[in-house]
Amino acid sequence: MNLFKKRKYITVSNLNLENSKDKAQQLENTSNIPEGMWVKCEGCGKVLYKKDVEKKNKICIYCGYHFRMTPKERIELTIDKGTFEEFDKDMKASNPLDYPKYEEKIFKMEQKTGNNEGVVTGKGKIQNEDTVIAVMDSNFIMGSMGTVVGEKITRAIEYATLKKLPMVIFTASGGARMQEGIFSLMQMAKTASALGRHNESGLLYITVLTDPTTGGVTASFAMLGDIILAEPDALVGFAGRRVIEQTIKQELPKEFQKAEFLLHHGFVDKIVKRDELKETLGRIIKLHSDGE
Template sequence: MLKDFFGKKKKYATIPSEQGKLDVPEGLMKKCDSCHKIYYRKEMKKNNNVCPNCGYHHPLTAWERIDSLFDEGTFQEWDKQLTSGNPLEFPGYEEKLEKDRIKTGLNEGVVTGKGMIDGQGTAFSVMDSSFRMGSMGSVMGEKITRAIENAQQEALPFIIFTASGGARMQEGVLSLMQMAKTSVAIKRFSDAGGLMISIMTHPTTGGVSASFASIGDYTFAEPGALIGFAGRRIIEQTIREKLPDDFQTAEFLFKHGQLDQVVHRHDLKQLLAALLMMHQKGGNNT
């Protein structure tokens, strides 16, 4: 048994050092996608997946996002059991869904629920781009709609973090219908006096950017996030013009009045807590 243990080959990654190349166990280190500096994964995770050198915001999973924002032990998940089917009998779709469920531990590309941020109660939806690239299917739309309706029933504000490649092609028009479905739910919530805060993360594109992501009372984004509807190349070919280098970035949208603010991840919890406190209507609801 000991022989088997010590005889196993371990996977190693090679990184440069001052003395030459150094072998370290694979998965221990992470290279920044922007500045290409190498860090211990634990160091990057401790910094909320923000590069300590250049400030690049690497993606967070849904549960990493929730853990970073909610007061410990206060988050209650809604509709965890809902899963996508294959209504159009698209070949291979069910197998892809199952593969993503195993890889991410999620049943769908969004987690919804309620909890407290610095003692302030709020409803919550957070999309996870590691599940089908955060694509919007009928179950994602249903979960977000239910979360909005629950927020209205319980007189809670509603916060959503978006991260999506757009509509889920395997569900065709059923996917596109979620744009209207979620937007109508938000309109009803707003008419009832509800507060919605939308935070767009990298990337927020397609039907998600054209619907619920863009109609919050407050609309924020993380630095460097890609935000847009159609792809850059398609737009350039359509209008026959070269677009600015920073086109469809959070900073470009803020500069042109389409966002209220670009907010660093380290400042986000404090900002959300302040807004929730400002809009509070007598007492905490959880």
């Protein structure tokens, strides 16, 4: 296969079709999709009009595939309108190991995502129930957990403990951030310790596993929830599939490390579709509320 072969990019003006479904059908038969207007579903391969996907909370209308969301989109979907207050918005990463071009990479991610780091934390109401929330950003260096991610999540947990509030974390991560080495790995213990104190105070902690949740995040706060929810078909695991297969010299099941597989084996309490997630979270929080 010639990777450097020139390809013809199809644009909407080339199509001259009557409606978006016809356009989408023709686009499905091409290897390239116009950027900005159309997106291709990774679940069924259908080409979808981007605005239609956004109106449906980034869920494919054909197969139900859940596209990845930004923290802003997640918060707007989950938190009652006008109630969100962000924590530690200006906290930025340093370069503790003097890793080459790390500052440049952070700057590019800031420009791309509009966030200073790979997690957004804050407080708000979910169906009128006060809640502290953390939402990881898979677009910011693949949601990797560095010192700032760990510190922001820890501070949010400590605030929830102090104010006697439930904690909800939406996980999405490729694992620990290699550019920060051992400093990144230390965040696993720090966040787990903060959650331990939160738990000792008799408070509720819910994790929502979204695609993908892997590595050190899975091995720490992602799997420590009192109740663990997951979005459909989310990838959840520690080591990569190929690494495990090469280690144990066995072929793993096709559905291995999917949310449904984890539910079947008792690692997840419930798989919840995105459209039902706010209602589910609100109901769980209300059930655990002391009624004050």
